[in-house]
Amino acid sequence: MPGxxxxxxxxxxxxQILSPEDVQxxxxxxxxxxxxxxxxxxxxxxxxxxEQHGAQVDRETFIVKAPPDLIENALKSAPPVYTLAARIPExxxxxxxxxxxxxxxxxxVEVIDLYNGERRRSxxxxxxxxxxxADYLEEIAFHWVALSAQDYPAETRGLHELRAIWENSTxxxxxxxxxxxxxxxxxxxxxxxxxxxxxNLRKRPVLSLMQCTASPLGHDGGSLEAALxxxxxxxxxxxxxxxxCLTTGPATLAGTLAVGNAEVISALALVQLAHxxxxxxxxxxxxxxxxxxxxxxxxxxxxxxxxAATNVLxxxxxxxxxxxxxxxxxxxxxWQAGVDNSLSTFMACVAMSDMLLGVGFLHGSRIWSYAQxxxxxxxYNIVYKMMQGIPVDDETLAMEAIRAVGPGGNFLAxxxxxxxxxxxxxxxxxxxxxYNVWEEQGDxxxxxxxARARQILEKHQPEPLDEKLSKELGRIIAAAERG
Amino acid sequence: xxxELFQAMAQxxxxxxxxxxxxxxxEAIEKGIDPLTxxxxxxxxxxxxxxxxxxxxxxxxxxxxxxxxxxxAAVAILEPEMQRRGSSRQMLGKVVLATVQGDIHEIGKSxxxxxxxxxxxxxxxLGVDVAVPKIVGKAREVDADIVALSALLTTTMVxxxxxxxxxxxxxxxPKVKVMVGGAPVTSEWxxxxxxxxxxxxxxxxxxxxxxLVGAG
Numbered sequence: 012m013p014g015x016x017x018x019x020x021x022x023x024x025x026x027q028i029l030s031p032e033d034v035q036x037x038x039x040x041x042x043x044x045x046x047x048x049x050x051x052x053x054x055x056x057x058x059x060x061x062e063q064h065g066a067q068v069d070r071e072t073f074i075v076k077a078p079p080d081l082i083e084n085a086l087k088s089a090p091p092v093y094t095l096a097a098r099i100p101e102x103x104x105x106x107x108x109x110x111x112x113x114x115x116x117x118x119x120v121e122v123i124d125l126y127n128g129e130r131r132r133s134x135x136x137x138x139x140x141x142x143x144x145a146d147y148l149e150e151i152a153f154h155w156v157a158l159s160a161q162d163y164p165a166e167t168r169g170l171h172e173l174r175a176i177w178e179n180s181t182x183x184x185x186x187x188x189x190x191x192x193x194x195x196x197x198x199x200x201x202x203x204x205x206x207x208x209x210x211n212l213r214k215r216p217v218l219s220l221m222q223c224t225a226s227p228l229g230h231d232g233g234s235l236e237a238a239l240x241x242x243x244x245x246x247x248x249x250x251x252x253x254x255x256c257l258t259t260g261p262a263t264l265a266g267t268l269a270v271g272n273a274e275v276i277s278a279l280a281l282v283q284l285a286h287x288x289x290x291x292x293x294x295x296x297x298x299x300x301x302x303x304x305x306x307x308x309x310x311x312x313x314x315x316x317x318x319a320a321t322n323v324l325x326x327x328x329x330x331x332x333x334x335x336x337x338x339x340x341x342x343x344x345x346w347q348a349g350v351d352n353s354l355s356t357f358m359a360c361v362a363m364s365d366m367l368l369g370v371g372f373l374h375g376s377r378i379w380s381y382a383q384x385x386x387x388x389x390x391y392n393i394v395y396k397m398m399q400g401i402p403v404d405d406e407t408l409a410m411e412a413i414r415a416v417g418p419g420g421n422f423l424a425x426x427x428x429x430x431x432x433x434x435x436x437x438x439x440x441x442x443x444x445x446y447n448v449w450e451e452q453g454d455x456x457x458x459x460x461x462a463r464a465r466q467i468l469e470k471h472q473p474e475p476l477d478e479k480l481s482k483e484l485g486r487i488i489a490a491a492e493r494g
Numbered sequence: 495x496x497x498e499l500f501q502a503m504a505q506x507x508x509x510x511x512x513x514x515x516x517x518x519x520x521e522a523i524e525k526g527i528d529p530l531t532x533x534x535x536x537x538x539x540x541x542x543x544x545x546x547x548x549x550x551x552x553x554x555x556x557x558x559x560x561x562x563x564x565x566x567a568a569v570a571i572l573e574p575e576m577q578r579r580g581s582s583r584q585m586l587g588k589v590v591l592a593t594v595q596g597d598i599h600e601i602g603k604s605x606x607x608x609x610x611x612x613x614x615x616x617x618x619x620l621g622v623d624v625a626v627p628k629i630v631g632k633a634r635e636v637d638a639d640i641v642a643l644s645a646l647l648t649t650t651m652v653x654x655x656x657x658x659x660x661x662x663x664x665x666x667x668p669k670v671k672v673m674v675g676g677a678p679v680t681s682e683w684x685x686x687x688x689x690x691x692x693x694x695x696x697x698x699x700x701x702x703x704x705x706l707v708g709a710g
Contacts, residue, residue: 120648120677165652225598262556302554303697
């Protein structure tokens with residue numbers, strides 16, 4: 012039995028964050044940036060494409076200046092709705108604007124060991140174990156590569172990571188760890204093997220690719236080429252801006268939105284020019300840099316506002332959004348982690364971001380914590396419940412029960428109570444015990460979350476990948492390693 | 495003598511105003527003021543003031559960067575005059591700075607460069623996506639005290655080790671110290687590749703650099 016996936020749908024809450032006029036102004040500023048300031052595309056392949064379509068290209072600086080109508084027309088061919096496929100169709104994820112799906116975050120470099128609690132460098136086995144736990148959790152709809160397999164060679168590490176995910180989970184894999192065209196070709200070949208051929212992959216992309224921009228106003232050449240390779244095969248590709256107020260973006264939020272928007276839509280336009288109609292998505296994790304150190308913060312009110320505002324932009328361009336929420340800057344699962352991850356996730360959800368990234372990290376997406384992974388799922392469950400709002404009708408007004416109980420009684424024994432009580436939120440990790448019990452036992456949410464993670468890892472058996480397929484993935488990787 | 499001019503110089507640094515700083519430097523040369531005196535009695539007081547304000551929480555990183563830019567503008571004007579007089583500023587050390595090959599991420603590296611310059615290091619910034627031989631060659635050419643290497647990706651971080659190995663091969667270590675930085679860099683990685691120091695931010699990088707040249 013494939014695990015069901017818990018997505019937020021038919022939202023009852025709404026938020027007004029940017030007016031249509033605001034969006035239009037950001038869009039106009041963005042087009043002006045792309046046309047007059049330009050965006051750097053350090054890939055001759057990308058520059059050739061821009062040139063063929065009439066953009067102004069500087070071969071020395073790699074800066075492209077593209078006229079507004081070129082960008083706007085290119086974006087029109089992006090499909091507004093498509094599906095991220097899973098190994099089994101029951102776990103497919105429609106990108107239709109009416110679902111919020113949660114993923115694991117990525118790509119970190121250290122992990123707090125699930126058993127001895129020590130912080131250490133990440134390796135492939137960690138990718139395996141996180142994939143198994145994520146496969147079990149109904150809150151998790153898809154995978155990012157959570158941790159870098161640093162015990163494998165840098166050139167093909169991304170392929171080993173993908174294989175580890177597919178061998179340990181039936182859910183969709185979105186990799187943010189494939190940065191060049193050679194690796195992308197092999198990743199596409201692996202995905203085609205899973206999907207049952209190139210044509211099937213196009214219909215049911217079991218893989219999607221997420222590339223980071225290089226803010227401000229730049230891209231990485233290898234990332235662009237990897238995206239072009241994936242798009243040709245119909246594998247959905249997205250570009251994520253992490254523009255940060257103060258350093259890689261202006262100090263103002265609107266300005267940072269415009270800079271990031273110019274990066275993302277120029278890249279999506281390029282992909283559409285190369286492969287019209289190929290599925291693409293917007294991705295973002297803007298924040299504000301710390302005023303004292305300039306460091307990436309992974310939280311704070313600006314971060315939360317970006318979480319909601321960016322979906323308004325993605326909706327304007329009619330493409331799905333993959334939004335960075337969670338990913339606290341906190342060093343352990345604590346007060347700061349709770350504040351950051353609750354507010355960023357609530358804001359991204361209330362705006363109905365299609366994909367949420369993601370659970371499990373501390374210290375600004377660097378250190379994986381299994382406790383944080385489970386606690387983040389609980390935050391998602393709280394937001395999930397909130398997004399259902401307050402239905403008001405004859406049944407929910409409960410007049411019959413109110414009449415029966417009258418002044419001074421209680422509702423515990425009412426049939427209406429029995430019928431509806433399971434609609435109330437039941438926490439897994441919140442401490443609602445009497446004070447003396449807490450005092451005597453001395454444990455808490457972190458301990459329970461860790462125990463749960465261990466239990467899942469030890470008991471859950473993911474649906475195995477066909478042995479022949481597994482071998483085929485190994486063969487593709489070996490071929491890529493031979494070069 | 496020249497008290498007002500020196501005050502204005504310090505103020506141009508506090509205001510983070512490169513144009514004003516440069517103009518005051520020209521004025522000093524016209525008046526025949528020794529450039530080293532202008533720096534030490536004028537501009538440096540501004541740098542120290544901004545540094546103190548930062549330390550007690552009244553100033554923020556952009557103000558440090560702008561003060562650094564203003565200082566750079568003043569020094570650029572004063573430098574030829576210093577050479578003419580055969581004098582030179584006492585620097586804390588020479589740093590060769592680069593983002594390693596395969597990696598185009600610039601901002602953290604550049605921020606470290608600005609902070610090191612402002613703190614009194616001579617910085618040779620080679621830019622981004624820099625190959626190992628170029629970094630090592632520059633270190634030998636300028637007789638560097640420190641090589642500082644940035645990488646944002648786990649896949650490019652391995653180049654930091656390559657640079658250290660190349661420095662070793664040329665017998666430049668341990669005279670040349672190596673600092674590394676970037677989001678994926680951890681203390682474990684630093685120990686493994688035998689680097690001499692690392693910091694998660696530019697302010698910390700200055701402290702490390704000072705320590706490595708025995709000035710901290």
